[in-house]
Amino acid sequence: xxxxxxxxxxxxxxxxxxxxxxxxxxxxxxxxxxxxxxxxxxxxxxxxxxxxxxxxxxxxxxxxxxxxxxxxxxxxxxxxxxxxxxxxxxxxxxxxxxxxxxxxxxxxxxxxxxxxxxxxxxxxxxxxxxxxxxxxxxxxxxxxxxxxxxxxxxxxxxxxxxxxxxxxxxxxxxxxxxxxxxxxxxxxxxxxxxxxxxxxxxxxxxxxxxxxxxxxxxxxxxxxxxxxxxxxxxxxxxxxxxxxxxxxxxxxxxxxxxxxxxxxxxxxxxxxxxxxxxxxxxxxxxxxxxxxxxxxxxxxxxxxxxxxxxxxxxxxxxxxxxxxxxxxxxxxxxxxxxx
Amino acid sequence: xxxxxxxxxxxxxxxxxxxxxxxxxxxxxxxxxxxxxxxxxxxxxxxxxxxxxxxxxxxxxxxxxxxxxxxxxxxxxxxxxxxxxxxxxxxxxxxxxxxxxxxxxxxxxxxxxxxxxxxxxxxxxxxxxxxxxxxxxxxxxxxxxxxxxxxxxxxxxxxxxxxxxxxxxxxxxxxxxxxxxxxxxxxxxxxxxxxxxxxxxxxxxxxxxxxxxxxxxxxxxxxxxxxxxxxxxxxxxxxxxxxxxxxxxxxxxxxxxxxxxxxxxxxxxxxxxxxxxxxxxxxxxxxxxxxxxxxxxxxxxxxxxxxxxxxxxxxxxxxxxxxxxxxxxxxxxxxxxxx
DNA sequence: AAACCTTGATAAAACGATTTAGCCAATATT
DNA sequence: AATATTGGCTAAATCGTTTTATCAAGGTTT
Numbered sequence: 108x109x110x111x112x113x114x115x116x117x118x119x120x121x122x123x124x125x126x127x128x129x130x131x132x133x134x135x136x137x138x139x140x141x142x143x144x145x146x147x148x149x150x151x152x153x154x155x156x157x158x159x160x161x162x163x164x165x166x167x168x169x170x171x172x173x174x175x176x177x178x179x180x181x182x183x184x185x186x187x188x189x190x191x192x193x194x195x196x197x198x199x200x201x202x203x204x205x206x207x208x209x210x211x212x213x214x215x216x217x218x219x220x221x222x223x224x225x226x227x228x229x230x231x232x233x234x235x236x237x238x239x240x241x242x243x244x245x246x247x248x249x250x251x252x253x254x255x256x257x258x259x260x261x262x263x264x265x266x267x268x269x270x271x272x273x274x275x276x277x278x279x280x281x282x283x284x285x286x287x288x289x290x291x292x293x294x295x296x297x298x299x300x301x302x303x304x305x306x307x308x309x310x311x312x313x314x315x316x317x318x319x320x321x322x323x324x325x326x327x328x329x330x331x332x333x334x335x336x337x338x339x340x341x342x343x344x345x346x347x348x349x350x351x352x353x354x355x356x357x358x359x360x361x362x363x364x365x366x367x368x369x370x371x372x373x374x375x376x377x378x379x380x381x382x383x384x385x386x387x388x389x390x391x392x393x394x395x396x397x398x399x400x401x402x403x404x405x406x407x408x409x410x411x412x413x414x415x416x417x418x419x420x421x422x423x424x425x426x427x428x429x430x431x432x433x434x435x436x437x438x439x440x441x442x443x444x445x446x
Numbered sequence: 447x448x449x450x451x452x453x454x455x456x457x458x459x460x461x462x463x464x465x466x467x468x469x470x471x472x473x474x475x476x477x478x479x480x481x482x483x484x485x486x487x488x489x490x491x492x493x494x495x496x497x498x499x500x501x502x503x504x505x506x507x508x509x510x511x512x513x514x515x516x517x518x519x520x521x522x523x524x525x526x527x528x529x530x531x532x533x534x535x536x537x538x539x540x541x542x543x544x545x546x547x548x549x550x551x552x553x554x555x556x557x558x559x560x561x562x563x564x565x566x567x568x569x570x571x572x573x574x575x576x577x578x579x580x581x582x583x584x585x586x587x588x589x590x591x592x593x594x595x596x597x598x599x600x601x602x603x604x605x606x607x608x609x610x611x612x613x614x615x616x617x618x619x620x621x622x623x624x625x626x627x628x629x630x631x632x633x634x635x636x637x638x639x640x641x642x643x644x645x646x647x648x649x650x651x652x653x654x655x656x657x658x659x660x661x662x663x664x665x666x667x668x669x670x671x672x673x674x675x676x677x678x679x680x681x682x683x684x685x686x687x688x689x690x691x692x693x694x695x696x697x698x699x700x701x702x703x704x705x706x707x708x709x710x711x712x713x714x715x716x717x718x719x720x721x722x723x724x725x726x727x728x729x730x731x732x733x734x735x736x737x738x739x740x741x742x743x744x745x746x747x748x749x750x751x752x753x754x755x756x757x758x759x760x761x762x763x764x765x766x767x768x769x770x771x772x773x774x775x776x777x778x779x780x781x782x783x784x785x
Numbered sequence: 786a787a788a789c790c791t792t793g794a795t796a797a798a799a800c801g802a803t804t805t806a807g808c809c810a811a812t813a814t815t
Numbered sequence: 816a817a818t819a820t821t822g823g824c825t826a827a828a829t830c831g832t833t834t835t836a837t838c839a840a841g842g843t844t845t
């Protein structure tokens with residue numbers, strides 16, 4: 108069986124005894140603009156279809172300088188939060204005829220750097236980036252390469268670019284206030300990296316809510332940082348420790364920590380709602396099916412992605428814009444039975 | 447501030463007063479093969495680094511005929527099962543210096559066709575495909591284009607290509623047998639599309655286990671098909687109906703149905719384990735944190751992806767191979783408290 | 786009849802790499 | 816001394832498009 112060669116514009120041109128240029132003009136819809144006769148145009152389109160022509164986007168991209176690809180850089184595509192994000196970005200990008208290429212940084216700035224560099228090498232037209240800790244340098248260098256990008260979920264302090272995030276401060280403030288209102292007396296906060304912009308804001312909201320409350324204890328002593336790769340080794344101990352120190356409620360700064368902790372509470376034998384109160388950022392399915400359901404702050408991922416692609420595409424198309432925007436969208440407080 | 451032009455090989459060549467060809471040879475590591483002097487090679491590499499050269503993969507791809515991109519076509523990247531898959535494919539692909547571009551078909555053959563066509567247009571070197579119902583035609587046409595691809599999770603009956611799947615039959619057989627052993631008398635099965643190869647096998651395993659058991663009722667009458675887009679409208683009624691008809695246990699053919707049903711059982715007021723027994727395919731986090739935990743069959747996603755990329759890469763590299771393989775890997779039965 | 790449009794096409798130069806054929810010294814071989 | 820070999824490089828074709836400049840032929844205008 109023959110390997111069957113791909114059909115190129117020149118094949119169409121040869122068949123019709125015309126030039127490649129003409130074929131190109133017709134196929135890219137410039138017939139009228141370049142006064143190609145309607146009959147000729149029709150013939151070209153017809154044989155293109157008949158031969159099963161598909162444009163070679165590599166060649167087209169090389170010539171036009173646009174690859175039609177958007178790079179999506181998340182911490183981990185297998186995290187349902189980023190999975191949802193990927194899906195929303197995919198949908199929005201598709202509307203503008205972009206394809207999405209993704210990469211997971213694992214919250215590691217070196218990996219992020221590698222990904223950014225390969226994506227740049229692949230001539231992506233723009234990137235949607237979830238920046239990680241300590242990635243300022245590479246992001247500044249990306250700026251210098253003048254490849255358009257926007258931040259989502261978090262931003263990088265030293266890098267002045269568009270960003271779309273949930274209102275982290277308000278969300279945490281609401282979650283924490285709820286715990287306080289319910290009568291919990293000592294609330295621990297857990298986060299995986301206190302250096303990230305979104306986490307900082309979340310801790311800020313948490314702290315402020317407590318400071319404004321009648322509760323009076325050294326809040327800072329009950330903010331715990333448990334890195335992702337320490338979940339298996341340290342999380343259980345931290346939870347036990349906090350409980351032993353009198354914490355009767357927990358604020359989780361993201362879904363991973365919330366979910367993992369659920370397992371440990373069960374193991375330790377602490378009953379949620381009866382023994383301890385719980386609130387968390389994000390709204391993964393696990394929070395919806397577990398009993399009691401977990402009170403949480405759902406992020407408007409679809410809206411965030413819509414905005415992000417809007418910002419990105421106008422950058423790509425070079426539509427001017429005075430200053431980078433930092434868009435903050437309200438989260439959705441979902442009250443369940445965990446507190 | 448200047449737009450700062452990208453550095454090309456010719457810029458390096460000009461700076462050193464040599465030809466582009468030489469620069470290319472050096473940078474692609476062919477110095478020795480083409481007897482470029484070590485000092486020259488060193489100079490090229492040095493200035494490449496100094497100027498911050500990054501190869502243009504579009505140009506390279508156009509010339510070499512390899513884009514370095516693998517297309518991943520799943521049903522929905524936001525489904526944690528496919529999210530995990532994406533992550534594993536990403537990791538395996540990275541080892542071979544491939545980037546991954548993804549697309550979600552939503553179990554829709556038209557969408558799949560569009561995605562396959564755009565991916566083909568983008569010159570992906572190969573694709574990992576989760577085929578959907580009624581996609582035989584487009585897949586055969588892909589075969590004719592001689593673009594390498596392998597199936598994962600399911601295969602398409604009429605298309606003879608490599609496939610990597612979990613042992614669906616055995617997994618379902620084990621899950622169902624467990625329910626039978628626990629003493630449940632009437633077990634309903636729910637699936638979202640009985641036409642898919644993996645679902646067929648799962649139903650086969652379920653049916654066989656029942657037929658081999660002392661239980662004696664018309665099994666076929668308790669196999670329910672609830673499409674993804676009918677979950678909100680029909681699932682609750684189906685569950686109620688089955689329970690009213692005497693079903694005391696449920697077999698779910700995938701995570702989506704299992705998770706959604708959990709919510710409805712809660713709503714209907716049926717207590718899992720006390721009132722009904724439950725088993726499901728897949729092992730999403732929701733099954734791990736809910737109480738009681740859901741007994742399920744975990745798929746070896748990492749292994750499946752490893753195999754899939756192996757098969758794909760050997761196809762891409764044209765390494766001969768007698769016949770397409772259909773690899774079936776054993777699942778991992780996880781026994782929890784839901785039955 | 787010369788000058789001018791108009792219409793409908795073509796030819797050729799890009800885009801940035803890879804890759805092959807070949808050139809010219811200098812050295813080695815017979 | 817003539818020829819072959821080797822080392823080190825260059826020139827040019829090529830990948831499949833897009834895009835601009837150009838051209839031929841016919842129709843209008845003076």
